[in-house]
Amino acid sequence: MILARFLGPRVIVLVAVLLAAAVLVPAATLALPASSPFHIPAYLVPLIGKYVCYALLALALDLVWGYVGILSLGHGAFFALGGYAMGMYLMRQIGSRGVYGNPILPDFMVFLNWKELPWYWTGFGEFWFAAIMVVLVPGLLAFVFGFFAFRSRVTGVYLSIITQAMTYALLLAFFRNDMGFGGNNGLTDFKDILGFPIQAETTRAGLFAASCVALALGVLVVGAITRSKLGKLMVAVRDAESRTRFIGWRPEYVKLFAFTVSAVMAGIAGALYVPQVGIINPGEFAPVNSIEIVIWAAVGGRGTLLGPVIGALLVNYGKSVFTGLAPEYWLFVLGGLFVLVTLFLPRGIVGTIDHGWSALRERRRAARAEKGESMGEGGVSSQAAE
Amino acid sequence: MRCMLKRLSLLWLLILAGLAAAPVWAAEGDAAAIVQSFGGKQGYDETETHIKEAAATGDPAVAPALRALRDGNLYWRKSDEAVFIATESGDTLKLADPMTGADAGTAPKDDFTKVRVKNSIRVAVTAALGSLTLRAENAVQRLRAADTLFSEADPEMIEPLDGAIAAETDATVKARMEEARAAAVLESDRPAEEKAAAAKVLEQRGDREALNKLATFASSTKDEAARGAAERAIAAIESNIAFWGQAQNVWYGLSLGSVLLLAAIGLAITFGVMGVINMAHGEMVMLGAYTTFVVQEQIRQSAPFLFEWSLAIAIPLAFLVSAAVGLVLERSLIRFLYGRPLETLLATFGVSLVLQQAVRSIFGPTNRQVGNPDWMSGAFDVGMMSVTWNRLWIIVFALLVFAALLLVLNKTPLGLQMRAVTQNRKMASAMGIRTPWIDAMTFALGSGIAGMAGVALSQIDNVSPNLGQGYIIDSFMVVVFGGVGNLWGTLVGAMTLGILNKLLEPFAGAVLGKIVVLVLIILFIQKRPRGLFAQKGRFVDA
Numbered sequence: 019m020i021l022a023r024f025l026g027p028r029v030i031v032l033v034a035v036l037l038a039a040a041v042l043v044p045a046a047t048l049a050l051p052a053s054s055p056f057h058i059p060a061y062l063v064p065l066i067g068k069y070v071c072y073a074l075l076a077l078a079l080d081l082v083w084g085y086v087g088i089l090s091l092g093h094g095a096f097f098a099l100g101g102y103a104m105g106m107y108l109m110r111q112i113g114s115r116g117v118y119g120n121p122i123l124p125d126f127m128v129f130l131n132w133k134e135l136p137w138y139w140t141g142f143g144e145f146w147f148a149a150i151m152v153v154l155v156p157g158l159l160a161f162v163f164g165f166f167a168f169r170s171r172v173t174g175v176y177l178s179i180i181t182q183a184m185t186y187a188l189l190l191a192f193f194r195n196d197m198g199f200g201g202n203n204g205l206t207d208f209k210d211i212l213g214f215p216i217q218a219e220t221t222r223a224g225l226f227a228a229s230c231v232a233l234a235l236g237v238l239v240v241g242a243i244t245r246s247k248l249g250k251l252m253v254a255v256r257d258a259e260s261r262t263r264f265i266g267w268r269p270e271y272v273k274l275f276a277f278t279v280s281a282v283m284a285g286i287a288g289a290l291y292v293p294q295v296g297i298i299n300p301g302e303f304a305p306v307n308s309i310e311i312v313i314w315a316a317v318g319g320r321g322t323l324l325g326p327v328i329g330a331l332l333v334n335y336g337k338s339v340f341t342g343l344a345p346e347y348w349l350f351v352l353g354g355l356f357v358l359v360t361l362f363l364p365r366g367i368v369g370t371i372d373h374g375w376s377a378l379r380e381r382r383r384a385a386r387a388e389k390g391e392s393m394g395e396g397g398v399s400s401q402a403a404e
Numbered sequence: 405m406r407c408m409l410k411r412l413s414l415l416w417l418l419i420l421a422g423l424a425a426a427p428v429w430a431a432e433g434d435a436a437a438i439v440q441s442f443g444g445k446q447g448y449d450e451t452e453t454h455i456k457e458a459a460a461t462g463d464p465a466v467a468p469a470l471r472a473l474r475d476g477n478l479y480w481r482k483s484d485e486a487v488f489i490a491t492e493s494g495d496t497l498k499l500a501d502p503m504t505g506a507d508a509g510t511a512p513k514d515d516f517t518k519v520r521v522k523n524s525i526r527v528a529v530t531a532a533l534g535s536l537t538l539r540a541e542n543a544v545q546r547l548r549a550a551d552t553l554f555s556e557a558d559p560e561m562i563e564p565l566d567g568a569i570a571a572e573t574d575a576t577v578k579a580r581m582e583e584a585r586a587a588a589v590l591e592s593d594r595p596a597e598e599k600a601a602a603a604k605v606l607e608q609r610g611d612r613e614a615l616n617k618l619a620t621f622a623s624s625t626k627d628e629a630a631r632g633a634a635e636r637a638i639a640a641i642e643s644n645i646a647f648w649g650q651a652q653n654v655w656y657g658l659s660l661g662s663v664l665l666l667a668a669i670g671l672a673i674t675f676g677v678m679g680v681i682n683m684a685h686g687e688m689v690m691l692g693a694y695t696t697f698v699v700q701e702q703i704r705q706s707a708p709f710l711f712e713w714s715l716a717i718a719i720p721l722a723f724l725v726s727a728a729v730g731l732v733l734e735r736s737l738i739r740f741l742y743g744r745p746l747e748t749l750l751a752t753f754g755v756s757l758v759l760q761q762a763v764r765s766i767f768g769p770t771n772r773q774v775g776n777p778d779w780m781s782g783a784f785d786v787g788m789m790s791v792t793w794n795r796l797w798i799i800v801f802a803l804l805v806f807a808a809l810l811l812v813l814n815k816t817p818l819g820l821q822m823r824a825v826t827q828n829r830k831m832a833s834a835m836g837i838r839t840p841w842i843d844a845m846t847f848a849l850g851s852g853i854a855g856m857a858g859v860a861l862s863q864i865d866n867v868s869p870n871l872g873q874g875y876i877i878d879s880f881m882v883v884v885f886g887g888v889g890n891l892w893g894t895l896v897g898a899m900t901l902g903i904l905n906k907l908l909e910p911f912a913g914a915v916l917g918k919i920v921v922l923v924l925i926i927l928f929i930q931k932r933p934r935g936l937f938a939q940k941g942r943f944v945d946a
Contacts, residue, residue, distance in 0.1 A: 089746040163926075170930040175681045175745045179880045180926050186877050187922040190915045305877065309753055316750065349761035356754020360747040361740060 029241040029323055033234045040230035044223030060219050064294040067226040069334045071291035074233045076314040076326035078283035081240050083312065084320030085249065086276045087256030089174075092181030093284050094308035095188050096156035098298065100285025102192075103155055105205035105298040106139060107148030108216070112209050125207070126200045136198045145212055152289040153282050160281030161274065168270035168277075173259065182305050189303035204299025211293050222294065229290045233327070236283050241323055243279070252276055313352070316359050319366025328368060435463040439502045442469070442478060442519050443485035451519065452528050459532035459564075467536050469502040474529040478502070479516040490516065527560060535564030538581065543574050550580035555613065557584070559592030583609045590621040590634075599625075600633035607637035610644045611788065648788035653906045659795040661902025662802035663864070665895060666857035667875040668882035669809060670850035672894040675883055677826045677846045680738060681749045684756040685879065686872025687763075688851045691729060692722035692858020693867045694763060697772045712777045715859060722855035729759075730851025734844050742843075756872070764869040774862040798860045805856060810891055812849070822846055881925050887935025897936060901925075 043066065047058040075097050082088040114121040118128040122135055141147040163184060167177055195201035214221040243249050254262045255269045262269050292298045301307075310333075318329020333355070340348045359366070365373055438458045442451065455473075458466040472478040472489040479490045479497065488508060490497040497516055499508035521529075537549035546568075553561055565585040572578040586602035603621075606614040615638060622634040671685045696718040703710045703717075710717070733755060741748040776794060783792040813819035824832040825842045833839045858871070865871060878901070886897025901921060908917035 089749070166926070166930050170933050172929055172933050175679075175749060176884060176929065176933065178746065178749060179681070179877075179884060180929060183877060183881060183922050183926065187919045191919055194913075194915055309750075312750060313754075346761065346765060349757045349764075353754040353757030353759075353761065356757070357737060357751050360751040360754075361737065364744075364747065 024245055025238070025241045026245070029237060032237055032324055032327065036230045036234040036237070040227040040234075043230075044227055048219060048223055060222070063219070063222050063226050065338070067222070067229045067294045068291060069331050070226070070229040070233050071287045071294070072311075072314065072334055073327040073330040074229070074236050074287035074290075075284050075311055076318070076330035077233070077236050077240055077323070078280040078287065079311050080315045080320055080322075080326040081243070081280045081283070082273075082276050083315060084322065084326070085244050085252045085256060086273055087259075088273060088277060089178045089312065090181045090277070090280075091178045091305065091308050091312070092183075092185035093280070093311050094305075095185035095303055096160060096281040096284035097288035097291070097311075098188070098192075098300075098302035099156045099159065100152045100288030101292040101298040101302060102199060102205070102288075103142075103148055103151040103285070104289035104292045105208075106142040106151075106199075107145060108208040108211060108293060109205050110139070110143040111211065112207065115209055116207070124200070124205070126195075126203065127198070130195060132198075139198065149289075152285050156281040156285030156288075157278050160278045164274045164277040168273045171270070182308065185303050185308050186305055189300055189305075192300035192303060200299070202300065204297060204301075205292075206297040206299075208293065208296055216293055216296070225290065225294050229294070232286055232290055236286075237323055237327070239279070239283075243276075244323070248272070248275070310352070313356055313359065315366075317355065317363075317366055319369035319372075322366070322368045322372065325366045325368035329366065332367075435461050435466045436503050439466055439469045440485075440487050442473065443480035443487045448520070448522060448525060451521075451525055455525070455528045455532050459535050463536075465503055467533055468505055470529050470533055470536070472502070473519055473521060474526050474533075476518060476521055478519045480519065481511075482515055482517060487519075488516070530558075531560055531564050534558075534561050535568060538564060538568035539571065543577055546572070546574070546577045547580055550577060550584045553584040554580070554587050557587035557591045557617065559588055559594075561585075562588045562592060562594075583614070587617050590617060596627045596630040599627070599630040603630070603633040603637040607640050610641045612645065615641050615645070645788065649910070650907075651787070652789035653910065654903055655789060655791065655795075657903030657906035658799060658899065659902070660905060661899035662799040663857075663861065664875075664878055664882050664902055665802045665898035666798075666805060666860055667854065668879035668886075668898055669806065669891065669894050670853035670857070671879050672850075672883045672886070672888065672891065673809070673813075673822070673853075674847055674850035676888045676890070677822055678738075678742070678843055679745055680742075680847075681745060681752070681880075682738075682847075682850070683749055683753040683876065684733065684759060685752075685851070685854055686874075686876035687756045687759040688726040688730060688854035688872070689858040689861060689875060690763065690867075690869065690872040691726050691759070692855030693774070693862040693865075693871055694767060694772070694858070695722040695725050695855065696859045696862040697767075697774050697867055700775055711775070712779070714775075715777060715780070715863075718859050719856055722859045723852040724855075726855025726858070727848040727852030730854075731844060731848040733851075734847035738847065739840060739843065760869045760873075767869070769869065771866040771868045774867050776863055780863055794863045798864065801860055805853060806891065806895060809853065813891065818842075818845060881922070883935075885925055885928060885935060887932075887937035890937040893935060893937030 043058060043063065046056050047060055047063050050057040052059075075093065078096075079090060079093045082090055082093075109124045112124065116125040116128070118125055120128045123132060127135070142151070163181075167180065172180065191197055192199055192204075193202055199205065208216050210216060211221065211225075214224070244252065251262070251267060251272050254267070255272050259269050288298075288302075314330040314333050315326040316329065317333055318327065319325030336351070337348060340351055363370055435458070438454060438461060441454050441457070446454075451473075455470065458470060468489065469478060469487070477489055477491060478487065479499075480487050487502050488497075488499045489502050489505070490499050492513065493510075495513050496510045497513055498510050500506065501508055534549065534553060537545055538553075540546050540549065553565065562585060565581055565588065569578060569581045569585065572581060582605055586605035589598055589602040590606075599621075603618060606618055618634045618638045618641070622631050622638060625631050625634070667686075667689055670688070671682065674680055674682050674685070696715065699718040699721060700711070700714045703714050733752070737751055737755065738748055741751060780794045780797055783790050785791070811819075813822060821832070821837045821842050822845075824835070824837055825839050825846075829839055832842075861871065861875075865874075882894060882897045882901055885901060886893030886895070904924070905917055905921055908920055911917075912920055
């Protein structure tokens with residue numbers, strides 16, 4: 019109850035919906051007969067699961083962009099790194115079932131005539147190790163990158179550009195065959211995860227449930243952070259960094275904390291994404307992907323918890339529909355979305371509704387106040403809505 | 405005066421033609437007679453004498469007959485001792501004229517006798533053949549002969565080469581012949597001093613082939629003095645090659661730098677004046693490239709004779725097209741987003757997606773062929789590095805654009821107002837400068853320059869809808885590195901990054917080199933967050 023009051027009713031509802039989806043969707047696809055109107059076809063489960071991972075990614079970006087004002091154009095890199103860590107585990111699980119039947123080496127290494135596993139692949143045979151790496155690698159990169167960037171006060175568009183350069187550099191690096199990550203083709207042909215066959219409907223349902231739970235946890239974590247005192251500080255850094263510094267806070271540490279947490283969340287999203295789509299390749303590092311994440315958050319409404327989730331689901335659903343109908347026009351739509359949202363919907367869907375709602379309440383209160391009814395503590399609730 | 409010159413040169417031409425033609429006529433008769441002399445019963449000595457005679461004519465026309473002799477394909481008819489080149493097929497021979505190679509029908513084998521050969525004859529023929537082409541009329545042929553002899557160095561050829569060198573008049577050909585002789589000397593069993601001298605000659609040549617020759621020699625010879633000379637020559641050549649290799653890399657770097665300069669300079673002024681990151685800048689470049697394509701298509705269809713001028717026509721048009729698009733973009737979108745740089749970045753990114761897709765829908769997703777005019781194609785050598793004309797012209801063009809922009813910024817009222825707005829927008833506005841108008845003009849100017857960059861890029865890169873994307877990140881790096889609001893910063897930034905990229909490539913490979921540069925820039929920003937040439941001023945939040 020204390021938690022509920024701390025996080026606000028909306029977060030609780032969102033978490034409840036996600037947890038319900040984690041149970042109901044797998045049930046609807048596995049238990050219900052195909053004839054039932056509530057049956058969910060098996061192919062939809064990994065697709066929706068993918069959207070859920072995107073939602074977690076958008077939420078991660080929202081933590082840094084919406085609450086701290088750091089526009090990262092490189093979040094796809096953290097997502098992809100988490101994905102690669104998971105992909106490496108899945109590669110090792112193939113064992114001798116690969117095309118070349120080598121019990122240790124993945125196919126592409128056999129193909130490249132490598133004799134033994136590179137040192138950085140050791141340990142990825144174990145799930146727990148891969149799981150740690152999923153968190154550690156993106157987190158560490160974000161920490162080091164952020165430490166240098168924020169310490170020397172690289173802000174605004176400069177920061178956006180160097181984060182973009184970071185993901186671009188990683189894109190180039192992962193394209194190389196001799197990096198030992200499968201080069202152009204990336205990692206694919208996965209067979210098992212934790213001993214369960216990856217193509218099986220039950221496994222997919224399980225992965226879907228895991229994604230929903232991860233997103234729910236992500237919402238709770240971001241909710242907790244942003245409602246805390248630290249969260250207030252983040253907003254202060256976003257709105258007036260210099261002033262916050264002059265008051266005596268260290269904005270760079272606030273930013274570094276948010277950036278690292280956000281990167282870890284993105285990494286987890288990537289790790290859940292890879293087994294559901296069955297492949298991870300360097301294309302995930304492409305700068306365009308990272309910018310798309312930004313538009314998900316922007317459409318839904320940055321600086322809100324619900325917004326990025328809704329935005330990611332909506333935009334990606336739209337993308338699926340559109341690329342099915344008229345693939346060549348999708349870029350027009352996406353481009354148009356960027357322009358229209360920034361021009362006409364800068365708060366995003368959720369932000370606009372919130373704003374409209376509080377403006378309405380404000381007006382009603384003003385009307386009532388005119389009638390002579392005293393309101394006592396007037397401004398408090400409107401402040402909370404921000 | 406000019407008339408006289410013309411007449412004189414005509415006279416010269418006539419004399420030269422006569423000189424060149426006369427020996428050919430004279431030699432043809434001789435050569436044919438000598439070839440016929442292989443007919444009839446004769447001893448090996450006699451044959452060898454005839455071979456020497458044939459070589460002495462210096463007429464390449466005898467070469468086919470000599471080659472046939474060496475390969476055992478030279479026959480003479482028993483009835484009249486006439487000589488033919490022939491190939492056996494069963495009991496008959498396919499005959500060919502020994503001088504012209506023209507088909508002379510077939511005849512029964514029994515009517516003919518093969519000219520007998522043995523090893524010493526074959527050696528004599530090889531020597532004769534080498535010296536024959538060495539004495540060819542055409543300097544190009546002689547050059548080719550010398551080069552062949554160089555790569556297939558043969559001690560037997562030293563003497564013919566000596567003869568040819570003595571007779572050679574063309575300095576280049578002579579030098580090549582001397583190199584061929586030196587290569588042959590290294591292979592021979594001549595004394596060490598001579599080999600040391602040969603190593604010196606090869607050192608003068610100084611290329612990889614000479615290096616190979618010297619290396620094989622140094623590893624096989626037992627003679628200490630000669631090996632020492634060869635090793636010194638190897639070291640000299642290697643350092644020379646390394647020097648020119650670096651020079652070539654610097655040249656490539658300058659070329660890349662000039663491309664970056666063209667792409668980044670427009671970005672630098674829009675970012676500098678307005679603080680706006682225009683993610684659609686790359687698409688302005690792409691529009692310029694497509695303008696070039698359209699111009700060339702029109703020229704091909706209606707006025708092919710203008711093709712050499714197509715780029716000159718395309719440059720102003722590309723400027724206008726991109727500037728117009730930039731102006732529309734600024735007036736319809738960006739001006740509503742001033743003061744919100746991150747939103748501007750997103751909106752212009754959306755515009756870039758739309759522009760890319762629009763071009764893809766109109767022109768198709770594949771690469772478009774943009775031709776190089778003659779003066780843009782080809783290459784020439786400077787020392788051991790090769791300089792292509794298109795790269796050279798692009799460097800010149802980039803510098804011209806840079807100079808023009810510098811003039812505009814420093815000498816025109818528009819430039820003055822632009823600088824004022826860059827330095828202090830509010831103060832400039834208070835002084836009566838219409839800052840929105842300056843913004844629009846700056847944006848149009850920056851976009852127009854991007855369009856001109858597109859014309860240049862169409863000459864060296866694939867013209868596809870993704871053209872701009874490939875340059876946008878690099879251009880940003882240049883702007884970030886060089887600093888905002890200072891054109892010199894952009895110039896230094898572009899050239900530094902270009903050269904650094906190309907110097908790193910041989911060690912790290914193209915991709916890793918790029919990554920190293922990106923990392924270096926990120927580290928550089930740590931030290932100087934506002935770039936190499938930071939603008940001085942008082943600000944807290946930019």
